[in-house]
Amino acid sequence: MNFSYYIPTRILFGKGQLSNLSAQELPGKKAMIVTSCGGSMEKYGYLARVQEQLKKAGVDYAVYNKILPNPIKDHVMEAAQLVRETGCDFILGLGGGSSIDSAKAIAVMAPNTGDYWDFISGGTGKDITPPVDPLPVVAITTTAGTGTEADPWTVITKSETNEKIGGGYDKTFPVLSIVDPDLMMSVPPVLTAYQGFDALFHSTEGYLNNTANVMSDMYALKSIELIGKSLAQAVHHGDDQQARADVALANTLAGMVESTSGCISEYSLAHAMSALSPQLVHGAALIMISREYYTRFIEMGACPERFVQMAKALGKADACRPMDFVDALVSLLESCGVDGLKMSDYFSLEDLKAISQNSRDTMGSLYSKDPMVLSAEDELIVLKKSYK
Template sequence: MSFNYFMPTRILFGKGQLSNLHKQKLPGKKALIVTSAGTSMKKHGYLGRLEEQLKIAKVEYVLFDKILPNPIKPHVMEGAQLAKDSGCDFIIGLGGGSSIDSAKSIAVMATNEGDYWDYISGGSGKAKPVPNDPLPIVAITTTAGTGTEADPWTVITNDISNEKIGYGYDKTFPTLSIVDPDLMMTVPPHLTAFQGFDALFHSTEGYINVVANEMSDLYALKSIELLGKYLKVAVNDGSNEEAREKVALANTLAGMVEWLSGCTSEHSLEHALSAFHPELPHGAGLIMISEEYYTFFAKSGACDKRLVDMAKALGKLDAKEPMDFVTELAKLKKACGVDELKMSDYGVNLEELDKIAKNARETMGALFNCDAAQLSHEDVVEIYRKSYK
């Protein structure tokens, strides 16, 4: 039994917790609020509620609202420059994973020189050590998908080189995270599904990861269990408060799994897809490749017991075969209305699958080392091809 448990984030979880922000010891006096380029944060009043909390706390703020669903390096650099020019001493990420991830990356570049890609390891990144600590980060999540409120990871795309790469270290954990299911009630059904499956795969990948440990296993199986029971309810009835709360908890647990264990090559495969096709939502891409991906491992014989464990957690209590997990996964996809997603609807074509497979290994090849059975280039192409519609 061996694990390294480090969790420096204070998490306020529960209905109405955003209203308690002003009571917390915030890490500065002037914040850069990082949020999406869309209208939902203003439309649903979430930005206004945050601004009200900051005013009560006597914290000044500057707004940077340009973040895309698949965030890009130029916005990291622009946000960091705004933080510097405005004298901000901490960063608040408000929104989904893209906004909070961007907040983390902006926090790094607000205190360091050069280009963000100087510090990225993988692909064309220079893997330089970060000289100065990032600005403190506060995460306020309005979705249940990435778990980024409970881990140090951030995923940014280099839009020039089509490289979508994860990054993070101890100092990019949020100092404070608010997980308030009230902020998730307005997420539409299809996005609830995309985000929920992203959380699910963080947990399933963490459970079959070769570095999985006792602590990550506890969180992973609980997260899978919650999503198996409540995700379809949240998708089909977004006003169900219990389902929203349980899915939010599953997501936060999945973020902890990502840190204690980590992703496998499934995320490498999807990052390559959405690097070339940024209009493809990350969760949707994962859903598209998931059945063929887990079928590969079920047939490999490398993690049979763990696949059976996950099938039981997902709802098939009498599971005995590795493929039972794939069967349960297919049932959940159907119940959530995402079983007919097509790569072709997002501009992906068969002719580029080889190029995308190369990108997966060149940019996030380290995750292939976490797989219980080794995927060859040809295996990756075949997973894409069989998943293609």
């Protein structure tokens, strides 16, 4: 019953909440709007709506729209310089996890000198605490996958060394987040699935994490329940408002799991995969290894009752054995049409050792959070069994 709880973000959740942005006490007079390079924010009118809300609030803005699906350090540094040049005093991340993660990293670098990797722990990072506090961040999420609107974490890749590492601390929590399911109706089916499983695994990892506590458990089980109930419906019927709202809430709850518990080695492995193959979507990487990853822990005898509880939350009401969770997971993968993803589309068998090594070199600290010790040999077994 011992836990530390700190989530300082004001969250506006629900249909139509974007229209309430102008009524909020915004943290500055000029925003740097950070969004992706894909053009969807313009296509669907989300950027224009945010700009309209800022104007209504008397807030000026500039726009940085180069963020990649797997965001890179070079863009963080470039955007931070633009923030200084344009006199922006807060950052507004608009889009999916990549845009909001980048917004947090840009907020760190805008008032600080040096290189972003100076402030990263792991890999070649220097693990320095930023001497100047980050600029405030406002998050407006248009996807349901990372939960970054409710946690302090940001994942950025250093391209020249293939290091994809999470960073963040108490001061990189967004001060305000808007979670409006209306903004998620345009997400294509396959991305809805990838993002939904990303949220699911944040919750399952947080539930199995050896730092799990009564607060994180509460958020995790509810998030798992909502995804089991509504993800397939959101994938196949993207205009279903209730399904979209359920998955959006599951995602925000998963971010709260990240804030009160955290990820385990599955997360590190998936990041290593997309660090070595940047075109691989993070959620897809997680899906590829998930079945064998959780099976391995069950075979090792890790926390059997927790696997049973996750199976029940995922919808298998009569679950009584740990493998019921894997069965329920596979059923959901099939229902969402993503059970056939192939690692061989991105990697050769010879790449598996490099994935394992990268995982431990960059975010190896997550292995200490596993429910049981996962050796390098165990890890390779998971990767080899997942390979197809």
